[in-house]
Amino acid sequence: GENVEQHPSTLSVQEGDSAVIKCTYSDSASNYFPWYKQELGKRPQLIIDIRSNVGEKKDQRIAVTLNKTAKHFSLHITETQPEDSAVYFCAASRAGGTSYGKLTFGQGTILTVHP
Amino acid sequence: NAGVMQNPRHLVRRRGQEARLRCSPMKGHSHVYWYRQLPEEGLKFMVYLQKENIIDESGMPKERFSAEFPKEGPSILRIQQVVRGDSAAYFCASSPRGENSPLHFGNGTRLTVT
Numbered sequence: 001g002e003n004v005e006q007h008p009s010t011l012s013v014q015e016g017d018s019a020v021i022k023c024t025y026s027d028s029a030s031n032y033f034p035w036y037k038q039e040l041g042k043r044p045q046l047i048i049d050i051r052s053n054v055g056e057k058k059d060q061r062i063a064v065t066l067n068k069t070a071k072h073f074s075l076h077i078t079e080t081q082p083e084d085s086a087v088y089f090c091a092a093s094r095a096g097g098t099s100y101g102k103l104t105f106g107q108g109t110i111l112t113v114h115p
Numbered sequence: 116n117a118g119v120m121q122n123p124r125h126l127v128r129r130r131g132q133e134a135r136l137r138c139s140p141m142k143g144h145s146h147v148y149w150y151r152q153l154p155e156e157g158l159k160f161m162v163y164l165q166k167e168n169i170i171d172e173s174g175m176p177k178e179r180f181s182a183e184f185p186k187e188g189p190s191i192l193r194i195q196q197v198v199r200g201d202s203a204a205y206f207c208a209s210s211p212r213g214e215n216s217p218l219h220f221g222n223g224t225r226l227t228v229t
Binding site for chain 1: 159
């Protein structure tokens with residue numbers, strides 16, 4: 001089955017700096033890669049996703065890059081703000097058939113943005 | 116348009132009791148997924164259901180756990196004879212169809228077994 005490794009487990013940055021979180025996956029058939037943000041005691045919220053036919057996707061201060069050959073993808077947050085502080089999870093799945101919503105999650109990265 | 120609704124938000128059970136967790140998908144969604152999150156861990160897939168059908172239950176423990184999504188009413192995740200290790204947050208997500216639909220999660224049910 002799929003295995004997703006996420007690094008770092010904790011990340012501390014100063015407000016305004018950039019933050020990068022990296023994930024690797026093992027199943028070459030995976031082709032859908034969402035990122036979720038989870039605040040303490042709350043539900044995971046989808047912040048951005050990318051499919052394997054695209055190498056990069058950007059949404060305001062958030063971008064995701066995908067390297068299918070190396071089987072890794074990364075989340076980039078620019079101009080970080082204290083409200084970006086949360087746990088971030090990457091995930092992977094195979095789009096198509098019955099596997100689309102069967103996400104395999106990474107272990108999470110605790111991001112702390114210091115004012 | 117209300118999101119995925121889960122209840123109860125918090126559930127306390129003593130060891131050996133039964134826990135019933137409910138999930139109402141977003142309007143128009145017929146696919147439901149259940150995930151479990153142990154403290155300080157990522158979410159783990161449990162089961163994928165469509166109305167009246169279990170599509171994939173590969174993540175469900177073989178004993179004590181069951182799930183259903185009847186023609187009418189919410190999806191139910193049932194845990195019989197709960198043990199302390201069942202304490203976790205259980206999240207439900209729904210999608211309108213199986214493909215190309217990002218998953219949006221409900222607020223979860225936090226189960227505590229005493």
